[in-house]
Amino acid sequence: MIALHGFAASNYYNLVKHVLLYKELPFQEKLVYGGSEALLAISPAGKVPVITTLEGLHISESSVICDYLEDTYTSKPLYPEQPAQRAHVRQIMKIAELYFELPSRRLLPYAFSGTPVPESVAVEVRQVLNRGITALSRLCQFSPWVAGKQFSMADIYLYHVNTIVSSMGVSQLNWDVLAEVAGMKQWNESMSQSAIAQSVEADRRANMPEFIRQLKAKS
Template identity: 40%
Template sequence: MLKVYGFAVSNYFNMVKHALLYKGVEFEEVLTFPGMDPAYNDKSPMGKVPCIETEHGCLAETSVILNYIEAAYPARPLLPADQWQRAKVSELMKMAELYFELPGRRLFPEVLAGQTVSADIKAEVHETISKGCQALAILGKPAPYLFGETMTMADVVLRYCMLTCKLATGAVYQWDVLAEVPGLRAWDDLMASADISKQLDKAMQEGMGAFLEAVRAKA
């Protein structure tokens, strides 16, 4: 059986888990925190989560894993058959990570650990996310999903990238980024209402204690 290494608080882990649950793929979860076990590097060379273990071996990096899942488990596709439309979905997935998830994480020292983030970093992050909102308004036009009536991998990835972004921007700037893109709030509500999203959100809340304990133990 497919094994998925990671932890419930990880957005990247949840992207993979959401795709697998949507496709109805059976898998085993292996609780793993990054950088805690040197032996894990044999499976994920950079020690990152998620990682999957297949009959062929292990595979790391979320975007690579998602592409493998789509190819290996084609039932209930999350990528269009048309190559151009598939590329457009991949384009939005990459932009979600670069302009929402990763900038938001730069604010986490202040949001989660009480450390001060410099004004320069805050200004840079705000500018990056603002540009991301402008790009998203061009690329994704929810109807009700980003590319029409059918959910794609872009919806899954953006959903978890936005969790990071909303948490960070709300805490630091008191900024509602959903208001920046037409239709994004309705899309966000739609994604959150899905049974899979509710399941993963619940697991995230329940797993926060173990995650914080692991972080304190590492420190």
């Protein structure tokens, strides 16, 4: 059985978990936090998530894990058949990571510590997010899914990226970032109603207090 290592408060962990659940693959969850010795033993950079395959191979980095799962378990495919369409899906995923998720993640330390975001940081984050808004507005279709008629990896990836983008935008910048992309809020709400999304979200909320304690213990 596949083992999924990490913790449910992590959106990267949750997007891999979402893929596993969508493909109906049996897996076990192994609780481990970032930077721990247990994680460093299986993850070169000490990051979550990590999966251990049936053959005992450890694979890290969420996008790499997702591609491995797609290539290995071909039922319920999450990428289109045509190369150009697959590239379109991956382009959305990459832009969501670089220009939505990563700048929003810069705000996490201020959210957890309760300290104000420095104006210089807020300006930089807004600039990058605006770049992402422009790009995703051009690429996303929401008709009804992110890349068009077919549910794809881009839907799962962007949905879990938006967990960070939405919460940090509202709480730290007083900015409803998702509302800036036409159709995104409605699509995001629709995604949140699925049984898989609700199950993953319940686990995320349940794990959050322990995750916060872990952060405070390190500080």
